[in-house]
Amino acid sequence: MKAVNALYEAHKIAFSPFVFETAYTMLELGVLESIHNHRTGISIEDVAKETGVSDYGVRVLVEMAEAAGILEKNENDLYITTKIGYFLLRDEMTKVNLYFTHDVCYEGLFFLKESIQNGKPEGLKVFGDWETVYEGLSQLPDQVKKSWFDFDHFYSDNSFDDALQIIFKDQPSQIFDIGGNTGKWAIASTKYNKDVRVKMFDLPGQIKVAKENVGAIEDIRDRVEYQEIDMLSPTSEIPGGADVYWMSQFLDCFSEDEIEQILLKIRKNISKDGRVYIMETFIDNQRFPAATHSLVATSLYFTAIANGNSKMYTSTAMKYIVNKAGFECVKEHHLHEDSFHTILELRVNT
Numbered sequence: 379m380k381a382v383n384a385l386y387e388a389h390k391i392a393f394s395p396f397v398f399e400t401a402y403t404m405l406e407l408g409v410l411e412s413i414h415n416h417r418t419g420i421s422i423e424d425v426a427k428e429t430g431v432s433d434y435g436v437r438v439l440v441e442m443a444e445a446a447g448i449l450e451k452n453e454n455d456l457y458i459t460t461k462i463g464y465f466l467l468r469d470e471m472t473k474v475n476l477y478f479t480h481d482v483c484y485e486g487l488f489f490l491k492e493s494i495q496n497g498k499p500e501g502l503k504v505f506g507d508w509e510t511v512y513e514g515l516s517q518l519p520d521q522v523k524k525s526w527f528d529f530d531h532f533y534s535d536n537s538f539d540d541a542l543q544i545i546f547k548d549q550p551s552q553i554f555d556i557g558g559n560t561g562k563w564a565i566a567s568t569k570y571n572k573d574v575r576v577k578m579f580d581l582p583g584q585i586k587v588a589k590e591n592v593g594a595i596e597d598i599r600d601r602v603e604y605q606e607i608d609m610l611s612p613t614s615e616i617p618g619g620a621d622v623y624w625m626s627q628f629l630d631c632f633s634e635d636e637i638e639q640i641l642l643k644i645r646k647n648i649s650k651d652g653r654v655y656i657m658e659t660f661i662d663n664q665r666f667p668a669a670t671h672s673l674v675a676t677s678l679y680f681t682a683i684a685n686g687n688s689k690m691y692t693s694t695a696m697k698y699i700v701n702k703a704g705f706e707c708v709k710e711h712h713l714h715e716d717s718f719h720t721i722l723e724l725r726v727n728t
């Protein structure tokens with residue numbers, strides 16, 4: 379790269395929050411929508427009339443957006459959206475990521491340096507006085523909660539169909555869903571198979587929400603049980619008795635040592651035929667650079683907001699911890715093309 383281009387890239391980084399907030403604001407105020415609806419281009423004055431935003435407001439936004447490649451001017455000197463603008467406006471995944479960044483991460487990321495220095499999620503204080511975001515999840519402001527759950531569900535929902543086929547190939551009758559959150563997996567799996575029983579393990583706030591969600595569905599509610607648990611407590615235990623121990627997007631909420639401790643808790647009581655399935659978005663299993671970029675960014679959400687010590691892992695790192703905890707990865711399931719997830723299937727290492 380030529381020095382002049384590298385300097386330009388460095389400046390883009392120096393001003394990157396301005397570009398981000400411009401994209402967010404243009405979405406929120408309908409400016410991007412208005413411009414995109416005029417395929418032959420639109421002037422600043424007409425965008426202002428359509429959206430009710432001042433001429434000044436539209437002008438500063440579109441000038442930044444043009445410099446960032448979100449908009450361009452056509453031969454008539456009118457603004458149109460570029461492909462980047464189109465994806466910001468219409469691509470569901472981009473929007474889920476953008477709103478998660480804005481609503482959940484933006485303010486807290488200000489404290490990234492302190493989070494790294496102290497090994498604590500120092501940015502979490504913008505929402506409340508908790509050790510981890512999971513303790514406060516059910517009490518977050520509505521918009522923050524919505525963006526958190528949209529982000530979480532967008533990724534896991536997209537892989538549940540494949541996951542169900544993998545998990546049910548051995549006809550389990552009892553599944554333990556560890557970190558079951560709002561009960562989405564408990565609902566999906568008990569609907570998928572009319573005999574299976576599911577027991578969910580999670581912190582009290584999430585168990586309460588899951589009970590409400592599952593309780594509203596008549597056909598399944600009698601087959602779902604719940605156990606409030608803090609997996610980080612040295613005294614908490616995972617009982618035996620399940621054919622399948624399912625952990626989806628759960629272990630990334632913990633440090634490497636904590637993951638080993640959690641796996642050891644499962645290892646202690648699991649039967650020799652029991653299977654453990656870990657579903658994760660591993661950094662090293664992505665097809666597209668955009669996915670890898672999103673995952674390494676998500677690690678910093680864990681650093682500054684979630685818990686201060688976890689991250690998105692590589693599958694190599696996860697398999698190393700799995701082995702240390704006395705399990706063997708017998709199969710690595712790669713899901714459908716559009717999925718970002720991998721499922722590691724583990725058996726007890728005898």
Ligand SMILES: C[S@@+](CC[C@H](N)C(=O)[O-])C[C@H]1O[C@@H](n2cnc3c(N)ncnc32)[C@H](O)[C@@H]1O
Pocket residue numbers: 512515530531534556557558559560579580581584607608609610625626627628631
């Ligand atoms: C990222 S969510 C994953 C939810 C769900 N399994 C999915 O695939 O969408 C992580 C879950 O782990 C739970 N969790 C985090 N720390 C925990 C702890 N110390 N003990 C028990 N559950 C915990 C959270 O409450 C949350 O429901």
